[in-house]
Amino acid sequence: MPPANTELGRFHRLFQRWARHVRLRLAARALLTGLAVGFAVAGVVAAALWWQRLGTLRPAAAALGAVGVLVALLIATRRRMTDTDVALYLDARLESKEAISTALELGSEDDAGAVVLGDAVHALDKGDRKRARPRVLRALHALTPVGIGAVIYLSVIPLPPGPAAAPAAPGSSRVQLANLQGLEKIERLENLDARDAEQRERLKQIAEEAKRLREELAKGMEKREAQSKIAKLRDDVAAERLKLGDQKNRAGLEAAVGKLAENKSTKDAAKALGDGDLVEFDKKMQELANKAEKADREAAKQALDEAQKAAREKGAKELAQALEEQKKLFEKREAKAEALRELARGMKGKLSEEALKDLEEFGQSGSPEAQKRLAESLEKALGGMTEEERKRLAERLQKQMEQQPGGAAPMTKEQIDDMAKRLGTPEGQKALEEQLKDLAKPDASKESERDKGLGDAERGGAEAERGRGGVAPGPALGSEGGQPGGAPGNKGDKGNKGDKADGAGGPGSKKDFGTGDHKGNTAKLDAKGLRSKATGKMNAGAPMQGSTMGRAPSRPGETANQAGTGALGQAGPSELGGVEGAEVPEEYREQVGRYFQP
Amino acid sequence: MTQSNFEARLAQAREASTRLREAIATVIVGQNAVVDQVLWALIAGGHVLLEGAPGLGKTLLVRTLASSLELKFSRIQFTPDLMPSDVTGTNVLVMDATGGATGRFELHRGPIFGQVILADEINRATPKTQSSLLEAMQEHAVTIAGIRHVLDQPFFVLATENPIEMEGTYPLPEAQLDRFLLKVMVPNPSEDEMTAILARTTGHAVEAPKSVLHRDDVMALRALCRDIAVAEPVLRYAARLIAASVPDSPTAPELVRRGLRYGAGVRGGQSLVLASKSLALLEGRAQVAFTDIQRVALPVLRHRMIRSFEGEADGVTTDQVIEELCRVVPTRPGAVEQVVQGSR
Incomplete structure (x- = not known):
């Protein structure tokens, strides 16, 4: 400075x-x-x-x-x-x-x-x-x-109001049910006569799952969780039902069906087996066993034998076992039918006209209904016989037996002898009446019983699902449920009984009985015909072909707009592989199905 | 407070410049700005190039100035056939009384050996002749036949050129132009000025003014001019202006980049400061202000810039460029300028 x-x-x-x-x-x-x-x-x-x-x-x-x-x-x-x-x-x-x-x-x-x-x-x-x-x-x-x-x-100033709470996720609400209808049918699977130990174990597990679900529902659980578990149970039951047609048994099933289809008399039975409808298959075999013509019965036995061998060769042990059982049952049914016929022949003079017609029908069609009616007629006729007439009947039966050495007698010689002796006494007469009742009752195969049981369980699952607000898909084609949802042509379809199409089939299939030709011409339709269709019986519960209602069990050969033929033998290999060989885990499919439910 | 010596000299300088202006004004009507600019150059020790249409009084101004200064005046009329020796002079053989050669050479000095030189219509001579002025203007000396002759001081060249006489003219080379401290544009007189000119020049001849400044006075003014102080921020501003006139410079505005091929150089910066000092002196100040730099920028820089082809095509003049530079280049540092502007 x-x-x-x-x-x-x-x-x-x-x-x-x-x-x-x-x-x-x-x-x-x-x-x-x-x-x-x-x-x-x-x-x-x-x-x-x-x-x-x-x-x-x-x-x-x-x-x-x-x-x-x-x-x-x-x-x-x-x-x-x-x-x-x-x-x-x-x-x-x-x-x-x-x-x-x-x-x-x-x-x-x-x-x-x-x-x-x-x-x-x-x-x-x-x-x-x-x-x-x-x-x-x-x-x-x-x-x-x-x-x-x-x-x-x-x-x-006061704070602004908080944002509205997010809506609960669909299906996240809790449900509590003391008793969900339908689950008991699945629980009954525990007592079903299983084909083998493995199946017994599987059925037991399904039944236990159903019980656990019932307990959880009683305590309360998420709705979607419950629906998921019910759907899983249904899937398990359906898988069990289709076991004979699964990947392991498919080749054997195709071979067996092929063998049965070769024979004219077992063609219908082959179709039923192909459809996986073991009840129908059993019925067809019953009819064959009841037939009067021995050649027909022999041919049927021969076809069953060949089918069983073919199934065994293809590694379908379970199917072969079922066919073996069917063969044994066939022989038993054959003997029963023969005994009934023998008895009817012995009482020929005493039978009413109606009973004679039943006898004739029984011999021709082998229908179980005719069998039942015939047995009832015989019982009635036996009640009206005098003591002398009963003795003569016993003698006649003995004579018939003598004239018929060996053969496939439904009753042994000793049995008929015994019956002839007993006819003379009131106790014997009573015993014969009981025996006739037994003859009137058709024998069902174990497979058929099992299939019925599984069908019941499946319907129980559907009931339970509906009870939880889900829309249950209809039962599989060919099922005997008779529930709404059965496809046209199967037994479940109660409407349109007079329809020509007795099986599945859509436009363009061999079951399509349309009036047009392949050149694009269509015959003129008269108003009457149209009116008759308009007033046709409707099955309100049956879904349209190809419509998706929740999860629908797939069928071989089925596409979005065409119902499957039901016959494995008629489905292409790629279609079969597409259904059975899908790599998508079942749990995932189930999850997706659960979220896509309306 | 007693008047200091420098302050007294400043006062004398102002008084001298006033006398000079008054003397010139007895002959020249108006053209005050031109007279002022010529005085800046006289005091700064530089040379002036006057440009204007014929008949605007350029030559008269120079003659009047020379008369007022009591300095030796020379006039060179530049023509296409003018030779350098016609300007500088030459050695001639000396003859005796009988007309015989004496064998001795004697220097006949050319018009350059004056103190106030009027180079009239300088752009009509060839570049060779024009360049004969270079040494004299820069070094105040002439070399003839290998002998260097120092010119008398003060040496002041005032050149005129006619912008419209393109036929038979030669543009001045850049090196020659750079030697001029100022390029002064002589404008047309206003109506009042024209009236006064007509009245004054159509009667009896007006006497030339008497000399009001002597050689020593001019030299004292020149010495005083060099004593004027310049603050560093002012020098920096001059430097920024010169730098921004170069098209390649990062600080050059868009008009410079587009309109110029070459900008001003170091000599331009020197001239800027010198002319500013001269202006400050004439206004009685001992220091240069930012405004001085801005006021002298046009005459100092306009002839030191070469326009680009694009600039010529667009009609961009060097005066426009200089005005843009003065507008764009900040005088003070940004922070200070913000405070100055913010407090207004």
């Missing part, structure tokens, strides 16, 4: 005073700007906190004002104006033509310097302070009261 008594010293003294003044005002302006920005940010933050319903933090936003001041202080210190900057500023404001800037650089009072110093000192000394001082307040500073007001206001 030059001596104070010189012009240079005076200039520096004056300049430093000005510089201090200018810098202080600039610092004050920076602080106020920081404060304004800080409170503006604080207002925004308080608004955000209010919006986020963080009520207690709202007043704390005011601290941002202090942060703004600190930041501004830091910036003001770093950007502090140098002496040269202040001199330039003062030159601009005091219009001193850069005299102050020039004087600041002077080290001595030489000729020109003295003049410059004089000008600079004059400018600083006489300069208008008001005009030269930097303005402290700016429009931006108005944000300070606005920000403070905003913080206070936002800290006082």
Whole structure:
């Protein structure tokens, strides 16, 4: 600093005073700007906190004002104006033509310097302070009261209402049921006569699952969970039902069906077996066994034998076992039918006309209904016989036996002898009546019983599913359920009984009995025909072909718009592979099905 | 406060310049700006190129100035056949009384050996003749037959050129143009000025003004001009202006990039500061201000820039470029400028 008594010293003294003044005002302006920005940010933050319903933090936003001041202080210190900057500023404001800037650089009072110093000192000394001082307040500073007001206001007002709770996921509601109808049918599978130990174990597991589900439902569980478990049970039952046609037994089944189809008399039975309808198959075999013509029966036995061998060769042990059992049952049924016929022949003179017709029908069709009616007629006729007539009947039966050496007698010679002797006594007569009742009752195969049991369980599953609000798919084609949902042509289809199409088949199939030709011509339809169709019996419960109602068990050969033929032998290999060989895990399919339920 | 020596000299300089202006004004009507610019150059020790249409009083101005200064005046009328020796002078064989050769050569000095030189219509001579002025203007000396002859001080060249006489003219080379401190555009007189000119020049001949400044006065003014102080921020501003006039410079504005091929150089910067000092002196200040730089920028820089083809095609003038530079280049550092603007 030059001596104070010189012009240079005076200039520096004056300049430093000005510089201090200018810098202080600039610092004050920076602080106020920081404060304004800080409170503006604080207002925004308080608004955000209010919006986020963080009520207690709202007043704390005011601290941002202090942060703004600190930041501004830091910036003001770093950007502090140098002496040269202040001199330039003062030159601009005091219009001193850069005299102050020039004087600041002077080290001595030489000729020109003295003049410059004089000008600079004059400018600083006489300069208008008001005009030269930097303005402290700016429009931006108005944000300070606005920000403070905003913080206070936002800290006082009540918080906004919270967002509405998200709706519960579909099916996540809890259900509690003491007794879900239908599950008991699945639970009964435990007592079903199983084909083998493995099946027994599987059926036991299904039944236990059903029991567990019943317990869980009694305690309460998620609806979707319950639906999922019911669907799983249904899938398990359906899989069990179709076991003879599964991947392992398929080749054997095809071979067996082929062998049975070769024989004219067992063609229908072959179809039923192919459909997996073991009840129908059993019925057809019963009819064959009841037939009077021995050749027919022999041919049927021969076909059964060949089918069994073919199934065994193809590795379908379970099917072969079932056919073996069917063969044995066939022989038993044959003997029963023969005994009935023998008895009828012995009582020929005593039989009514109706009974004779039944005898004839029984011999021709082998229908179990005719068998039942014949047995009842015989029982009635036996009741009306005198003692003498009974003796004659016994003699006649004995004679018949003698005339018929060997052969496939339904009763042994001793048995007939015994029966002839007993006919003479009331006890014997009573025993014969009981025997006739037994003959009237058709023998069902174990497979048939098993299939019935599984069918019951399947329907039970559907019932349970409906009970839980799900839309159960109809039973599989060929089932004997008679429930709504059975496909046209199967037994479940109670409507349209007179329909020519006795099996499945859609437009273009061999079952399509349309009136048009392949050239695109259609015969003229008369109004009467149309009217008859319009008033045709409707089955409201039966879904349209190809319609998807929840999960529908797939059938071989079935597509979206064409029902499967039901016969494995008629389905293409790729179709079979597509159904059975699907790599999609069953659990996943079940999950998807559950979520796609309406 | 007693008046310092420098302050007294400043006052004398102002008084001298006032006298000079008044003397010129007795002959020249109006053209105050032109007279001022010529005085800047005289005091700064530079040369002036006057450009204007014929009949605007360029030559008269120079003659009047020469008369007012009591300096040796020479006039060179530049024509296409003018030779360099016609300007500088030459050695001639000395003859005796009988007309015989004495065997001795004597230097016949050309018109360049004056103090106020009027190079009239300089762009009509060939570049070779024009360049004969280079050494004299830059070094204030002439070399003839290998002998260097120092010219008398002050040495002040005032050249005129007619912009419209394109036929038979030769544009001045850039090196030659750069030697001129200022290029002064002589405008057409206003109606009042024209009226006064007509009244004054159509009566009896007006006497040439008496000399009001002597050689020593001019030299003292020139010395005083060099003593004028310039603050570093002002010098930096001059440097920024010059830098921004170069098209390749990152600070060059778009108009410079588009309209110029070459910008001003170091000599332009020197001229800018010198002319500013001269202006400050004439205004009685001992320091240069930013405004001085801006005021002298046009005459100092306009002949130091070469337009690009695109600039010529677009009709961009160097005056436009300089005005743009003065507008765009900040005088003070950004932070200071913000405070200056913010407190208004």
